Amino acid sequence: MTKGGCIAAAMLLLAACTAKAPAPPEAVCAALRPALPTWARADTDRSKREGARFLDVWAAVCGDAD
DSSP: OOHHHHHHHHHHHHHHHOOOOOOOHHHHHHHHGGGOOOOOTTOOHHHHHHHHHHHHHHHHHHSOOO
């Protein structure tokens, strides 16, 4: 097995040992709030689309986009 394969196998084993309940949506929204996109004059069309998509998902999950 390669070094990368060993690392991947070890990570899978560790993940199986740490069965955690999923975080509540409020915690996820609070953690992601600092990553909400801001706009700049230098934004490209792509960055604008990606930011708008992020805000669409944010609004669907968290209920707001501020």
